[in-house]
Amino acid sequence: MGKTDPQISPKKDQTPPSWTLHQVQGALANPTCPLLAVRASQLAQVYDVDQRSLKSQWVFSHPIEHWVWLDPGTLAVVTEEEVLHWSMQRTKPRHQFSRHERLWGMEVVGYQQDASCMWMALSALGLEQGQVVGLTQLYWRGGQLSQVIEVQAMALPHHRFSRNPQASAALLAAVRSNKERTGQFLSHMGVAAILTKHALFFLADVETAQVIHRIQLVRDILFATILDDKHHSLLGVCRSGKVLSISICPYRLCQYLARRPASLYLSQRVLQLVGQIS
Known part of the structure; x- marks a missing residue:
């Protein structure tokens, strides 16, 4: 069991809060359920x-460096040493895997798992010789194996490749060029959408990695992006x-x-896939 600590109260009443506002370091709303997670150092509520x-x-055991709702009932938490999944049906978070030493001291920018819950990817950014370097730790639960790949962003969608009878787990990875840093992926209709820090938007074919189109959305810097699964779009x-709200018209x-x-x-x-969606 965790230690007993003062609660961070979201209630708007006359009762003085047990923690002052500056002690809350982050809040994360559940995308589909009326749940709100708040954190301060090592405490999460x-x-x-x-x-x-x-x-x-x-x-x-260590301060929280990154967290994300994997689904309506599961909160993923990344500390400096490990990755844990916290089911709202359980009291205690469960250890998933240890953070690779190459990612120690780097800024965690993303974490996800595939639909089968067998593959997990932890992405981080850091400086090496004055250059921004992106690393992603790919973990396979089946063999409890980890591999670190030099990519800035990764997605783990399920996609039915041509000539395959069943969908399979795909690994989509983007590598930083001399000018851009990739932001986040959207897999839809067999197409990957990539939104960069400098608001460059790319469309690429999942199966061949062929770039279909690119466009500069705005002359600005994007500091946060999120995937909108319900509408198959990206928000930045x-x-x-x-x-920004970016979606693809099939x-x-x-x-x-x-x-x-x-x-x-x-x-x-793509036309065949659009026909299936209609």
């Missing part, structure tokens, strides 16, 4: 907003305060590909 009650709390927040995409003879195979495959 999850509140039921509707009931205005504390649902769960835990004191981790710019340094100037602008909020029919416009097919029209665009149809005008490019070199992409006939890709156009036919």
Whole structure:
């Protein structure tokens, strides 16, 4: 069990809060459920907003460096030494794997797992010889094996490749060029969407890695992006305060590909997928 600590109260009443505002270092709303996670150093608490009650709390062995809701009932927590999954149905978070020593001291920028919960990816950025370097630790639960790959961003979608009867786990990875740093992926209709820090938006074919299109969305810096699974889109927040919502229109995409003879195979495959979505 975790240690007993003062609660971080979200209630708006006359009762003085047990912790002052500056002691709360972060808050994370559940994307689908009325749950709010708050943290301060090693302490994390999850509140039921509707009931205005504390649902769960835990004191981790080390300060929390990154966290994300994997699904409505599971909070992933990354500390300087390990990755844990905290199910809201359990009191105690469960250790998943240890953080690779090459990622020690780096800024964690992303964590995810695939739909089968067998593959996990922890991405981090750091400085080496004055250059920004991105590393991703790929972990396979089946053999409890880890491998560190030099990529800035990674996605683990399930995709049914051509000639394959069943969908399989795919690994999508983006490498930083001399000018750009990749932000986040969206896998939809067999197409990967990549949004960079400098608001460059790329579309690429998942199966061949062929770049379909690129466009500069705004002349600004993106400091946060999030995936909107429900609408198959990306949301981004710019340094100037602008909020971007980027989605792919399947029919416009097919029209665009149809005008490019070199992409006939890709156009036919995307058209088939669009027909399945309709």
